[in-house]
Amino acid sequence: MTHEPTPALACVGPPRLLAGLDATARLDRVAHLTLHGSPPRYGPVELTALAENIDLRGRGGAGFPFARKLQAVLRSAAAREGRTAVVVNGSEGEPSCLKDTALLLHVPHLVLDGALLAADALGAEEVVVGVTREDVARSVAAAITERGPDGGRLRVTRLPERFVTGEGTALVSGLGGGPALPSGRKVRTSDRGLSGLPTLLSNTETYAQLAVAARTGALEYRSAGLPAEPGTLLLTVAGRVVVETPTGVPLPYVLQQCGAEPGEGVLVGGYHGRWLGPDAARAVLVSRQSLAAYDAVLGAGAVLPLPADTCPAGEVARVARWMADESAGQCGPCVRGLPALADRLAEAVAGDRRALGDLEARMRVVRRRGACSHPDGTAGFVASALAVFPQEFHEHAHGRGCGRRVQGALPLPDDESPEQLVVDWTLCKGHGLCRDVLPDVVSLDADGYPAQAAMPLPGRLRARALRAVRRCPALALRIQE
Template sequence: MSEEPVPVLGSVGRPRVLAGLDTLARLDRVSHLTVHGALPRYRRDELVDLAENIDLRGRGGAGFPFARKLRAVNRSATARDGRCAVVVNGSEGEPSCLKDTALLLNAPHLVLDGALLAAAALGAEDVVVGVTRADVERSVRAAVAERAPAGDRVRVVRLPERFVTGESTAMIGGMNGGPTLPSGQKVRTSDRGLAGMPTLFSNTETYAQLAVAARLGALDYRTAGLPDEPGTILLTVAGTTVVETPAGVPLPYVLQLCGTDPGQGVLVGGYHGRWLPPGTARSALLSRRSLAAYDAVLGAGAVLPLPEDTCPAGEVARVARWMADETAGQCGPCVRGLPALAGALEEAVAGDRAAFDRVERLMRAVRGRGACSHPDGTSGFVASALAAFPDEFRDHADGPGCGRRVLGALPLPRDESPERLVVDWTLCQGHGLCVDVLPDVVRLDADGYPAQAAMPVPARLRPKALRAVRRCPALALRIQE
């Protein structure tokens, strides 16, 4: 990313993993111990029991039971030479997620506590933290240095900042010195991961929650949340605010706390997630059971309300194009299928009915055929949007559109293209053809003229910008670096 967003922090009730961050920007080793206390030691069977008693699940998206991961790694290690490793997935390749970034920037020692606790219980000698941001790398390295000599067993590895980096085989591949891309092989990291060893692989928040539970014990940990979903969860709301909340809190309450509302709908689970219509969002609870009733999951904890004044179809097409550009480029559904799907959506939003009719066929073509879950997740996101906003997509495909601009409510990395679409006011006659071709770039004022003299042109829209230049009957437009 060209700019690294720094999350705003908040909590519903008393925070646990974000404890102490209401008064301090970052917990160093001393302040961490002051806030959280010393970390107790657990034998392997005790740690498995703790994870099982609090139903700790992976917070990176899949929600796999952590106790089962511990058992699987131990079983594989025992069957071999006893060696194993622990990996912390600190990669957030999706710009709608910032919760792991918040932990590693502000409370890195809590994450290291959980990883080292698991490593001690399993007898793992290698603990590796995978990160993608420069500021996160600096924060984790500083925390490791503060723990010397105990922190000497922890390595920090910087990997490419891409959507697929967080996939387990991609991250392990990068740590092993290979390409940071999904392997396409159905091999569990618990069987073969870092340096070929059985590897406990989980995300940042999971280890932080483990460290909190180790200090509280199962009974006290379960005093927050629901009986069948104890504890707290971290959410990234609207791509900017990281909130810690007990499980089971109403979704509208958290949105209100963050200064927003369901708007036209709420995307939960990020860009591989599902859309909740406004009525559903107003009755949904932040729990697995509640969201499952709407065929949705929290995934990596991204919650994205869509404001009333932005174009849903344009927002979805914009994200679909970014997702197509973020593929691993290793299989047909990624190399050809997702770009074709994104292109058909863009053409449909521009008023091409035939392109709209191709979208469903293209979604079917990529499902279940990818080397990883990216094609399925992206096509599921598009299918959910089509179901949530049928009228808006139909209005665009049939020509007139919904009349709203695309405001970028669904966060994406800032485009670094230096090019601008420039208006020569001495020539412009207000024909308005430019806004027909480039509605995401050009906005007209009350008199029907472009509202700005120079407008940034994202690289993906350069062909349309050239078309706008050619179509201007007054020759009033040019592209300028």
């Protein structure tokens, strides 16, 4: 099991989503209703109008207008006997993001209220919450139980903890009992999602914001934030603090409230995001429009300042390697292209100037060629780093380095795991498929058999190890503590 960090909480101004958490660690059903009251009911027209009025957008990364998602599901349902489903995406496969975890651990009923508001408006038969963490799954299950008969349409499902689990087609497949992997097909969940039904799929925070707006009304909701981008939003700062802030607040002020500063630069939008140099980070506001001027987006709300005493090139190379390992293993740009990109980046940081020159070609190879956005996002992350920290990469590639250590400022999962991949020698026939699936764990001897009977299994590679166990023709592999 990987270590599962619990976020600290902070607010800039009066909280909405995080209201009540100054007095208790978790709002159960009674505390939730005491604070917020019962949610109103909205028909499809009224709920769509509310979402349009407050410009509610997806908070999981894409920022797609929620009202348009509602309308798309309603159109599909009208053509297919009216049956629909609602899915809450609570899977945070990126270690720099904890805002959805914070909501589902501390205020799960706010999220469920928003999902049920949408389900009632759509006439949905089922509301499914997809999560990856065990503690989050327990919190949501407890909240469903606390709702009594009202929770009959709700269920929570735990999926594999990996970067690509939150991709729409991967999430729907996993919730339906299939592999939680991107399908590569351009099928919108509003047309065909859970159980083949038109499905409203949105992020945890999006549903929580809907629940707040339904109670306050559009006018009160718009009293916070910018006129063009009303309301508050959640950010995960430095991979450890979840802060609620109105839009339009200067980014340096938000960082200060979380005990951080811009430092050498700030990564905005997580590991598929973009870097801001120190000057840009000090000038930008927490808003889509302000960030767009620097070719950046908030994405899933991860904000990662880089301290002045850490090595930018080494930090970026470390994350690029992890992103390469997070491949779904389905298509060449991920399986071969991303590891090759990570290799050349590591070689450049180690002092290979030719490797630095090869990086642009390596990025071209993976862009716009994957079954999902993972290759493009990873290449964009690396390209942005090269643009913002050119001198650091140049110094490293020419053997001089920057004189700073890699401090782990960009969070990655704890790889310490009590598990091992074990070979049963009475069954093993030396097919070698385990080496093909897990080259970072399994090495073969001269006869083509695994070189060790028991191999330490990093937590980040557990999903691949399960695949190796399933694929072994002789059933000779197992995972054990």
